[in-house]
Amino acid sequence: MVSGKPGGLSGKGSSPPRQPISPPSSFLFVVLQAKFLSQDQINEFKECFSLYDNNHKGKIKASDLITVMRCLGASPTPSEVDRHLLWHKIDRRAELDFSTFLNIMYKQMQQEDPQQEIRTAMAMIDRQKKGFIPVSELRAKLTKMGEKLSEEEVDDLLKEAKVGPNGIIKYEDFIRRITVPITNY
Template sequence: MAKFLSGTQINEFKECFSLYDKKRKGKIEAKDLITVMRCLGTSPTFGEIDRHLQVHKIEKKGELDFSTFLTMMHRQIQQEDPKAEILEAMRMTDKQKKGYILASELRAKLTKLGEKLTDKEVDELFREANVKSNGNVHYEEFTRMVTLPSVDY
């Protein structure tokens, strides 16, 4: 697994994993898997967690070691593509296939569906992506802007 993940990633994963290793036996409870994975920036669904556990023959009330966790994290990272997910969601909203949606429509979805954002968070997102609140959001451009790597200072 080390050949697929960087040393920095492995160290970060180990640190978070250790926080949930309550018995200090090098294992976490399967019920904590979704929380640990989300803390590390992935977005697994409950169905995906169930599949990870099934692949490794781990009961929902069982435990998993760090090596198994690394394999699960690698698979989760490989299957997630935030750019594709955002584009797909925006295309589903664009019934006439115009290539854009109204900013007001996007705001409504961001504040009412899924992991709801506050109006202030949407304002910040729109500002960073150069979206005018009364305009159109061209989803290809918007997706590119919001998925640019952030600069570490």
């Protein structure tokens, strides 16, 4: 025990010990946990994060970030992941800790609205603005643009669609069907 010295733990006239200041990411972790994310979400994120923590150091490779995020249901593009890493000043060859990962997931969740993203894309195909699009045109866009889907992936998506007799899809119904959250996986 140290006594009689400034900052000591005992003794008359000594000042109380200084409390360590948490780094910003730890502070942010607590704020996010308390205000914006449920304990169940945090537990789910931690479990998935731990699967990619190969060295058991509480960190994942930045190169695994997109995979971990997608495993948790987020849909970041590679450029979005690069922006997150740049914002946190993390090199793609580096690692990130759980509190940083949690911050990135929170930001990604805030900017994603899959229904609106799909609705915007469908509206671009729907030139007449009637709420319907031809299956053939949807298939062409899904297999040739953006993150291209395979024919099998498109077939799986279209199984969810109610295709009209003339090969037309009412896209609001389609959007609702394909963006329903998975309850048990």
